[in-house]
Amino acid sequence: MSGWTKHSGQAVALPFHNIDTDQLIPSRFMSTPRSEGYGRFLLHDLRRDESGSEHPHFPLNRHKDTSIVVAGRNFGSGSSREAAVYALVDAGIRAVFAPSFGDIFSGNAVNNGLLPALIQDADFELLLRALGDASRPAHVCLDARHISIDGTTIGFQIDPGRRTKLINGWDDIDLTMQHAAAIGQHKRRLDSHAPWVRPVTERTGS
Amino acid sequence: MTAPRALLDRLWSAHEIVLREDGSSLLWVDRHLVHEGSHHAFAKLAARKASVAEPELTFAVVDHYAPTRERDKGLAPQIAYMIDTLRKNAANHGLKLFDLRDPGQGIVHVVGPEQGLTLPGLLINCGDSHTSTHGAFGALAFGIGATEVAHVLATQTIWQKKPAAMRISIDGELGPGVSAKDIALNWIARLGADGAQGHAIEYAGSAVRSLSMEGRMTLCNLSIEGGARFGMIAPDETTFAYVKGRAHAPRGLAWEAALNDWSELASDEDAEFDRDIHLDGSEIAPTVTWGTSPEHAIPVTSTIPDPETLANGKAQAVRDALDYMGLPAGHPIQGTPVDQVFIGSCTNGRIEDLRHAAAVLSGRRAKVSGLVSPGSALVKTQAEQEGLDRIFIDAGLEWAASGCSMCVGMNGDLVEPGKRCASSTNRNFRGRQGPGALTHLMSPAMVAAAAVTGTITDVRPLLKGRAI
Numbered sequence: 001m002s003g004w005t006k007h008s009g010q011a012v013a014l015p016f017h018n019i020d021t022d023q024l025i026p027s028r029f030m031s032t033p034r035s036e037g038y039g040r041f042l043l044h045d046l047r048r049d050e051s052g053s054e055h056p057h058f059p060l061n062r063h064k065d066t067s068i069v070v071a072g073r074n075f076g077s078g079s080s081r082e083a084a085v086y087a088l089v090d091a092g093i094r095a096v097f098a099p100s101f102g103d104i105f106s107g108n109a110v111n112n113g114l115l116p117a118l119i120q121d122a123d124f125e126l127l128l129r130a131l132g133d134a135s136r137p138a139h140v141c142l143d144a145r146h147i148s149i150d151g152t153t154i155g156f157q158i159d160p161g162r163r164t165k166l167i168n169g170w171d172d173i174d175l176t177m178q179h180a181a182a183i184g185q186h187k188r189r190l191d192s193h194a195p196w197v198r199p200v201t202e203r204t205g206s
Numbered sequence: 207m208t209a210p211r212a213l214l215d216r217l218w219s220a221h222e223i224v225l226r227e228d229g230s231s232l233l234w235v236d237r238h239l240v241h242e243g244s245h246h247a248f249a250k251l252a253a254r255k256a257s258v259a260e261p262e263l264t265f266a267v268v269d270h271y272a273p274t275r276e277r278d279k280g281l282a283p284q285i286a287y288m289i290d291t292l293r294k295n296a297a298n299h300g301l302k303l304f305d306l307r308d309p310g311q312g313i314v315h316v317v318g319p320e321q322g323l324t325l326p327g328l329l330i331n332c333g334d335s336h337t338s339t340h341g342a343f344g345a346l347a348f349g350i351g352a353t354e355v356a357h358v359l360a361t362q363t364i365w366q367k368k369p370a371a372m373r374i375s376i377d378g379e380l381g382p383g384v385s386a387k388d389i390a391l392n393w394i395a396r397l398g399a400d401g402a403q404g405h406a407i408e409y410a411g412s413a414v415r416s417l418s419m420e421g422r423m424t425l426c427n428l429s430i431e432g433g434a435r436f437g438m439i440a441p442d443e444t445t446f447a448y449v450k451g452r453a454h455a456p457r458g459l460a461w462e463a464a465l466n467d468w469s470e471l472a473s474d475e476d477a478e479f480d481r482d483i484h485l486d487g488s489e490i491a492p493t494v495t496w497g498t499s500p501e502h503a504i505p506v507t508s509t510i511p512d513p514e515t516l517a518n519g520k521a522q523a524v525r526d527a528l529d530y531m532g533l534p535a536g537h538p539i540q541g542t543p544v545d546q547v548f549i550g551s552c553t554n555g556r557i558e559d560l561r562h563a564a565a566v567l568s569g570r571r572a573k574v575s576g577l578v579s580p581g582s583a584l585v586k587t588q589a590e591q592e593g594l595d596r597i598f599i600d601a602g603l604e605w606a607a608s609g610c611s612m613c614v615g616m617n618g619d620l621v622e623p624g625k626r627c628a629s630s631t632n633r634n635f636r637g638r639q640g641p642g643a644l645t646h647l648m649s650p651a652m653v654a655a656a657a658v659t660g661t662i663t664d665v666r667p668l669l670k671g672r673a674i
Binding site: 016017018020022023026027028030031033034045046050072073074077078079080081082083085100101102103104105107108111112159160161164172173175176177179182183186187190194195196197198199200201 | 226229232236243256263284287323335353365369400430431435453454455456457459464467501526636637638642
């Protein structure tokens with residue numbers, strides 16, 4: 001995964017609260033291998049009718065080149081499915097701005113280079129007014145932690161550790177392996193001090 | 207003198223290997239549970255040519271795609287593919303698999319506790335948001351995404367920032383027909399579906415102490431529906447009695463050592479919490495959801511909200527939810543006709559849940575169709591030994607095998623578009639039980655009441671003269 005610090009793209013508003021991960025990607029699509037791409041599943045049942053035709057009024061259907069989304073509170077709540085992030089990323093989305101996010105979703109987003117940017121309620125309203133139902137050019141800066149849309153600039157919050165990870169595109173497994181000695185030490189201490197922690201198995205059971 | 211510590215502090219420090227400058231901790235994972243949906247993580251592991259660091263601490267369960275009906279017949283290709291992929295991954299990495307025919311098969315959050323894999327004091331991860339369930343034992347248990355699952359597989363550790371501590375105390379006695387499900391829906395309605403984000407919840411108070419392990423698991427399970435990744439309850443005699451003698455639980459001297467360690471797993475009396483919430487259990491009524499988020503919950507005796515009486519910010523969301531649910535604003539929720547019912551899931555698929563539903567259904571006929579899927583094969587066997595299956599079948603409901611089933615619909619157990627389902631599950635999200643499905647969350651006893659009357663109904667009059 002490559003890191004990033006600045007992104008310029010088209011922003012649209014999805015002015016709904018509680019866009020959960022079941023809506024971001026309905027569960028019936030989740031057995032698809034990632035290599036086939038998940039972009040077409042993004043918000044599938046909100047974007048399409050029963051026959052599969054796109055609703056012409058839905059923001060992401062009107063603005064296909066969207067890479068920045070402004071959404072209501074509790075974005076990405078619910079199921080831990082990382083497929084919700086795959087759907088966003090594969091559809092070209094780089095950043096989501098919302099007043100609150102599901103905790104598991106935020107972590108998944110950062111692990112895939114997608115920015116979950118936390119904004120104040122008042123700034124959410126401000127961005128909604130700035131965007132209306134149009135698509136507007138926007139500029140996101142991770143260093144300065146702000147977004148500019150049509151001359152309106154607002155700040156956002158992100159955990160500093162997560163910001164560093166986004167900027168560097170770090171892989172956690174590589175980072176963790178640097179602590180292999182400490183991990184081994186913890187494991188040995190556990191085995192000697194808390195013998196009950198290891199599960200009884202057919203092999204160990206008496 | 208050391209500072210007073212909360213249960214969260216004790217569990218956290220016992221698992222912390224590294225504390226990074228940015229505040230992230232590297233934590234040791236005692237149990238890792240995987241399921242068919244973990245295929246992305248195994249693919250990531252394969253791409254790195256890595257192996258599972260601790261196969262003996264990793265357990266695989268077939269649940270999300272498990273067929274609940276005609277299991278012996280040919281499976282749909284997509285379902286067979288998902289289950290076979292898990293089998294191959296488990297075999298390749300030497301993991302114990304609770305396969306479809308295993309007597310211990312079931313939903314991962316039912317299987318872990320009943321197999322004695324879930325113990326007080328452990329850190330438990332699973333690529334499923336309802337992993338908070340296991341916190342009912344005084345464990346640090348939380349759901350993770352696929353990248354994190356791959357990380358745990360490869361390293362048996364996880365990076366996590368310590369959440370803020372929150373305590374929800376429920377005192378007072380719950381009324382008849384009121385259960386852990388009703389407690390959960392109440393606090394979620396009060397604080398909001400994002401109300402506990404960034405927090406680990408410890409449930410305390412006399413009403414929580416009075417709950418069985420099944421009830422405690424329901425309460426902790428639903429923590430995520432209020433935004434909390436962690437829910438936990440300090441272990442006590444109820445916990446120890448549940449764990450003792452289970453297949454993978456410690457025995458002999460190890461059991462004595464465990465009891466000794468577990469006795470310290472509590473919050474100090476003067477421990478400070480970032481947020482402290484109190485509920486009076488005696489004021490909680492049987493509760494149902496009316497909308498498309500678990501925060502859309504009201505007492506069954508109440509009326510559906512009217513957007514005209516709400517502030518602008520909230521009105522549109524209520525309008526959208528009512529529009530999807532096809533419900534009239536301002537009317538009583540009671541009497542709303544349902545098309546079908548579902549009893550099961552990691553929230554309410556345990557033996558006590560089935561007993562509660564059976565207490566209502568005994569000697570009565572359901573007016574609508576319905577599916578009962580026990581949370582595990584062991585729960586199914588026990589229910590059959592108690593004759594509960596006959597009560598469900600005699601009432602006209604379908605008695606099926608175990609799995610996530612109609613809670614998430616991945617195995618094909620779906621609610622059809624536009625159909626209204628009274629459901630003992632955890633999410634009333636749009637389309638959760640199938641595209642266009644209309645879900646009302648409630649306790650198993652309330653689902654049984656909806657089955658008997660064909661409408662959303664207060665279960666309490668139906669329980670008169672019956673033990674629950």
